[in-house]
Amino acid sequence: MEVFLRNLPPHLTEGALLGQLQPFMEKLSIADYVAEKPRNKPTGRITFLREADGKRFLQHHGEVPLPQTPFAPPRGRQHGHPPTQARLSIMGKNVFCKLSNRKPDGLTLRSIEHEASQRGQAEPPPEPTTRTLAATELNCGYYDFDKDARLTFTAEWTARERCHVKFAKRNLLIGMTGRRVQLRIPFQSIIELVWWEDGSAAVTLSWPPTILTWEPPDDKLTRLLSMLSVTERDRLMLANPRQRLDAIDSQHRPVSAFCLVYHFRVPNPVTRHAISDFQSEMYKMKQKALFPVTHYRLGFRHAAAPGFADAAASMRNQLANYNRDGSLPFGLLFLLQALVANGYLHPATVSALARKLVALFAAAKPAWRSQPPVSVDAFKQLFQWIDYPTPPPNGDPNMFSVDGIMEYLQGAERLVREGSATRAAIFDDxxxxxxxxxxxxxxxxxxxxxxxxxxxxxxxxxxxxxxxxxxxxxxxxxxxxxxxxxxxxxxxxxxxxxxxxxxxxxxxxxxxxxxxxxxxxxxxxxxxxxxxxxxxxxxxxxxxxxxxxGDFNRIQSPARRAARIGQAFSETPYAVDLDENMIQVLEVPDVERNGRVFSDGVGTISAGAADAVYNVIPKSKGYPTCFQIRWAGAKGMLSLDPRLEGNKICIRPSMVKFESNDRQLEICDMASRPIPMVLNHQLIKILEDMGAPDKWFLELQNRELQRLRAVTATVCNTASFVRAKKIGQSIQLHKLLLQTEAMGLDYWQDDFLRTAVEAIVLNELRLLKHKARIPVPKGITLFGIMDETGFLDEGEVYVTYDAEDRYCQPPGPGPVIVARSPALHPGDIQVAYNRIPPDGHPLIQQRNCLIFSSWGDRDLPSQLSGGDLDGDQFHVIWDPQVVASVITFEPAKYDRVSPLELDRPVVSADIAAFFVDFMRTDHLGVIATRHKILADQREGGTLDQDCVRLAELHSRAVDFSKTGRAVERWELPQSLKWRPDFLSRGPEIKIHDISAIELDQYAASRGDEDVDDVNDEGPQHRYYRSEKILGKLYRAVDERKIWAEDIRMAITSRGSSSFWDQFLAVIQERVRAIGPVEWQRRSAEAQRIRHAYEDAVHGVMIDCAEHPHQPLREFEVFIGFILHKTEGQARRQRDRSVKIKDEFEYITSWITREMRNPSKVSGRHAGELDALELCLACLHIGCRTGPREKRAWHRSSALDLESFKIVAAAALVRELSILETRGRGGQTYAYGGSGNVGFGG
Incomplete structure (x- = not known):
């Protein structure tokens, strides 16, 4: 049932309306309803799930006709309404309620029904109400320690005016109503709250607050407000849209970036009750334990001249002078400025520190250019050592004194020099x-x-x-x-x-x-x-x-010019000099037909030239036959053509984007191995519309669910899963896990290993539920190239890849589904015929690629989401259960969008403007999400006219980076606020410490749901039960149940010895069986290796974190991805996860080589057991308490890193296994010092 409301305050928001209605509904015991209100309109609607509830509401609050008395003249109609009397008052206004003349919307009813079904199990208990504190002073400044080591707040900026302070749901909100400014401080950014009974409190932040301002309402609204009895908060909520600022005012601007302590005062003279509220809020925040809350009497002072801004300017000039005269290496000057820019030290302290360093370097001249007294690597460790200033006993004034810092730097430099050889390989260019x-x-x-x-x-x-x-x-x-x-x-x-x-x-x-x-x-x-x-x-x-x-002068489009210049910034780890390798470059024509380029972005390479590439890429890459390249002004793929003689590469015009004389063939990527085929929301929805049976999707998902449930059931399953996910490849983690079982040990008794495995499985489970990332066994993802031989006919492809023992064998002759992500148009998925070349055919030599035909009216890649062959990857599915079921639709045909050009040469400012415009109007994610919503709601699914329109807009948005023509939000078809349940958020992951991951029992809320946050509700999404396949798949995964029953490992009693004590005991027995090993003499070397390893890992924890003051967890680096708190990773987290995985593999590969290739001990010959000695020494050193100082630590999580002993154990087990195998073959070992090198017979 729907009820219509009129005469609402026009500027009342929908969220505020719900809040105003709540007490009336609670009094009537009505729970299942929803209120809607258009912006700036005086009308609204309430939809009730049950008609009886709607009738009961109208009985109490519905408008009633005004009685006509014989002594009063008849009342006329107003605005077409008969004269009625309102029985509901909202914010001082009479609101008229009556039965709506339209039926309730079906999606609205489904949404209310969905919320009702979720209410009992997914809603957290209501949080206690918080009070708004009336402060009379707000300060911005920094902490320092006085001569008595008392923590003191120094105010650089002060506003003595009325402020409203509230600890809301997720933010500390400070409103300065006189200025129309609000500070929004996320609890996540608060390092510590310090307070005292006198009403003073200060928060230390890891990043600056969000500062917002709003314009005053117009005169008409001001008059309305003056007539209404509303609170200050309601006045703010009725205000106009706001502006994001970089500072509160011009005096605040010079310090807003650096001073991250905000201090406010709730004065004692106001009322005793106000102080009681203040103390109550402090105790409440301490009980919530969202951040440290400390009861301490801070010192307070105002900054003396020169202020922070002047000191910072003076420091910058000082560092510039040192750079000009070469007093200090630039790397140190950069880091010195970073200490101020990042909020670590006061600029006066950094100036004094710089002078000390200059004196130190002057005394070391001229030797410091080859051996500086303080290296960049040593100085970087300051950013791990200096903590946030905090009250005693945890606060250490020594960290903020020049003498204390210099003393630390000297110790750090000693450690760096001791491990210089190991560190150079990890940290240097x-x-x-x-x-x-x-x-x-x-x-x-x-x-x-x-x-x-x-x-x-x-x-x-x-x-x-x-x-x-x-x-x-x-x-x-x-x-x-x-x-x-x-x-x-x-x-x-x-x-x-x-x-x-x-x-x-x-x-x-x-x-x-x-x-x-x-x-x-x-x-x-x-x-x-x-x-x-x-x-x-x-x-x-x-x-x-x-x-x-190169020559970019003829390009007058800022977007296109930026894209062409950008080719030089593509990551190209490997390069081949064409002249040195005598490789000839030939230009060959494109294959074109009907205005379509079948060879768009792909050329060829001879076997001789490919050999030159094999010489520069790692051996682990094997001998790929397809390479993604950059050369001069060309980009695209080169595929092996065994018919080419000599050393040649053939470039096509479609590959060349600008003229250049560069002679390096740069390798971006290569088809060294196939990529597993995984479904996603978009592919599933189009396949459903093509006729794919629900049963196929559900069976695939259930198969993966059973696999995930079984991962932690046995060590063998865990090892297989870890290997399949390529976790810890360089240390062969899967073999270490199998070894622990063979040794009679339970790896899950170790907190770190157990947490790592749980995190890997939990991540896969959440991707399965929230992203529908369902593996397809009879499917694969491959680079696309063109058939250069003409063997394949129109509509034919050839699928070839190395199955090894990880994938199904490639498909035989027959139909296959081919697609490319992202896919939004119903024609973005097509069916082709897989044709196998005969033995001896040139195509047989291709590996790990999908080969497309060069014949037909239109090339197949362009039909698949507008793909081409310059490095695109394509999905192939050959499961007969789905291939035989689908029908295909006409592929999209979009008009080519011409780039936006200027009538003058492009300058750097134009490219800067384009970069910022891209940030401003990058709506790809919005378009894709709206497409999912409408495809679920509309009867035609992806075939619906609005979905087809969104697919076209998505294609335009993808090309925006090359055309400069943005998609504006107003162009998007409108959607209702109701969303399908498969887009709702899941429970939040809570990581309490290194050994405890928890899945919250409640669904995570949106980050912007603070109703106290002025006029910033954002979209208030409501969800309904989707009856299409994505909804069925979503509800088929009960992540809480699977986590609790199948993934989370029960920890049995550990007994008196730890896992690593037991591991060492068993290993020592095996070592003794081989011979006497004196690992203690390798302790110093092992310690140096550990220092280098942990510095490198901690560097990744900081460098790959979203915010450097909140490093990643060590296990996230170890497993190679960031564990997102809710349903899945954001784009930037996915990109960072790739980097994390690469960095960890690089670090562990080198560290393992260092362990297994030890330096010679003085006075001894090299022996066969030297590597075993060092690996064992590293394990013993790794099992000791970490070298990092243990103390209360706010800035970094890297007190004791745990993974070094695992890396050492893996290297030790590999070394030991080799020696045991040789021993079983009857060989004996030569020990260092005997004068013999090698094996005895």
Whole structure:
């Protein structure tokens, strides 16, 4: 039943209306209803699930006719309504309620029904109400310790005015109503709250607050407000949309980026009751344990001249002078400035520290250029050592004194030098990687980070001094993307971003300005910047560097020019010099027909030229036959053509994007192995509309569910799963797990190993439920290339890959489904025929690729979501249960969109403007989500006209990075606020410590659901039960039940000895069986290896975190992905997870080689057991308590890292197994010192 409301306050929001209705509904015992209200309209509707509830509501609050008395003249109609009397009052206004003249919407009723069914099991208990505190003073400043080691707050900015302070659901909200400004401080950013009975409190933040302002309402609304009896909060909620700011006012701006302690005072003279409220709120926050709450009497003072801003300017000038005269290496100057920019130290402290370092380096001249007294690696460890200032006994004033810092640096430098050989291989530049500084640009500040290792690209390969390049990330304060919000204008933020790109980032006298960005960098809102430098006698500035890359002058579209320049910034870890290898480049024509290019983006390579590539790629890559490349101005794929003689590569016109003289063939990727085929929401929905049976999807999902349930049942299952997911490949983690079982040990008795395995399985389970990531055994994902021989006819493909023991064998002759992600149009999935070439045919030599025909009216790749052959990957399914069931639809035919061009040459400012516009109007995710919603709600599914329109808009949005023509939000077909249940959020993951992952019993809420947050409700989504296949798949996975019963491992009694004590005892027995091993003499070397390993791992924990002050967990680095708290990873987390996996594999590969190839002990010959000695020493050292200082720690989670002993154990087991195998063969071993090297017979 639906009830119509009129005469509501026009500016009342929907959320506020629900809040106003709640007491009336509770009084009538009505629970299942929903209220809707259009913005700025005086009308609304209430939909009741049960008609009886609606009738009961109208009985009590429905409008009634006004009685006509004989003494009063007849009352006329007003606005077409008969004269009635309202019986409901909201915010002082009479609201008229009556039965609606339309039927309730079906989706609305389904949504209410869904919420009712979820209410008992998915809603957390109501949180206690919080009081708004009336403060009279707000300060921004920093902490310091006085001469008596008392923690003191120093105010750099003060506002003595009335403020409203409230600890809401997820944020601390501070409203300055006189200025129309609100500070929003997420609890996640609060490091500590310190308070005292006098009403003073201070919060230490890890990043600046979100600062919002709003314009006053117009005069008409002001008059309305003056007539109404509303609270201050309601006045704010009726205000106009807000602006995001970088500071509260002009005096706050110079310190807002650096001073991250906010202090407020609830004065004693107001009322005793107010102080009682204050104390109550403090106790309440301590009980919630969302962040540390400390009862301590802070010292308080106002900053003396010169202030923070003046000291910072003086420090920057000082560092610039040191850079000009070469007093300190630039790496240290960068890190010195980072100590201030990132909020670690006061600029006066950094200035004094810099002077000390200059004196130290002057005393060490001239030797410091080869052996600096303090290295960058040692100095970087300051960022792990310096904690946030906190009250005694945890606060350590020594961290903030110059003498204390210098003492720490000297100790850190000793450790770095002791392990210099090991560290050099992990941390220094290499042919495939470069050490790069990084900057993060947010709405309020620029923080500095690094150096960290980045994959090589063409620009870095051309210039050896990489300190002149930085990678800048543009994001929100918490490290995430800036999200669109219709009620908050980000214009000021984007203007700031544009000015940073054009004006540059100043570091120690250098000014870094926009250079370029690759396509993936653009999607991640990241760009490369460079500072002027001299190379081979010429000054290099961004424009000249770009000129040296190629000829871009004829490109007058900023987007296209940026895309072409971006080719030089693609990650290309491997490169082959064409001249040195005498490789000839030939241009061959494209295969074209009917205006279609069948060879779009693909060329060929001879066997001789491929051999040159094999010489530069790792042996683990094997001998791939397809390479994704960049060469000069060309990009795309090269496929092996065994018919080509000599050393040749053949480039087609469709591959060449600009003219260049570069002679390096750069390798981006290669088809070294197939990729598992996994379904997703979009593919499943189109396949459903094509006629794929529900049974097929449900059976595939159930098969995967059974596999996940069984993973932790046996060690053999766990090992197989870990190997299949490529976790710990370089250390062969799966073999270590099998060894523990053979030794009679339970690996899940170790907290770290158990947590790692649980996290891997839990992640897969959540992807299965919330993303429908269902593996298809009879499916595969492969790079696409063209049949150069003409063997395949129209509509035919050839699927070839190395199955090994991980995949099904490739399909035989017959129909197969081919697709490409993302797929939104119903014609984006097609059926082709797999044809097998005869023995001896050239195509037989291809590996791990999908080969398309060069015949027909239209090339097949372009029919699959507009794909081409320049590196696209395609899905293939040959399961007869689904292939025989589907019908295909006509593929999309979109008009080619011409790029937006200027009537003048493109300059750097144009490209900067395009970069920012892309951030502002990147709506790909919004389009894809709306497509899912409408495809579920509409009868025609993906064939519905609005879904087809969204597919076209998605195609345009994908091309925006090349055309510069954005899709505006108003172009999107409108959707209702109701969403299918498969898009709802799941329970939140809580990681309490290293050994405890919990799945919350309640569904996670949206991050912006603070109703106290002024005018920022965001979309209030409601969900209904979807009856289509995605809804069925979603509800078929009970993640809480599976987690509790099948994944989470029960920990049996550990007994008196730990897992590692038992492991060492068994290993020692096996070692003694081989011979005497004196591991103790390798302890110092093992300790050095451990230091290098843990520094590298902790670096990844910081570098790959969304925010450097909140590092990743060690087990996330170990398993190679970020465990998202809710249903799945965001795009940036997925990108970072790839980097984490690569970095950990690189670190562990090198560390394992160090363990198994030890240095010679002085006075002894090398022996066969030396490696065993060192591996055993590393295990013993790893089992000891970590070398890091144990103390209360706010800034970093890296007190004791756990994984080194696992890496050492894996290396030891491998070494031991080799020796035991040789021993069983009758061989004996030569021991160091005997004068014999090798085996005895």
């Amino acid at each position: 290499a042919p495939i990687r470069a050490r790069i500084f990084r900057a993060t640009v947010t709405p309020t500040r620029i923080t500095l980070h690094g150096p960290e290792l980045e994959p090589m690209n063409r620009v870095l390969r051309k210039f050896s001094d990489h300190s002149y390049f930085i990678r800048a990330q543009f994001c929100d304060e918490n490290g995430q993307d800036l999200f669109f919000n219709a009620k908050v204008s980000l214009d000021a933020v984007f203007d700031r971003f544009k000015s940073v790109l054009t004006d540059g980032i100043q570091v120690a006298g250098r000014v870094y300005k926009l250079l370029g960005f690759s396509h993936s960098s653009l999607r991640a809102h990241s760009a490369w910047l460079s500072a002027p430098f001299i190379h081979e006698g010429r000054v290099q500035i961004p424009d000249l560097i770009i000129t040296g890359l």
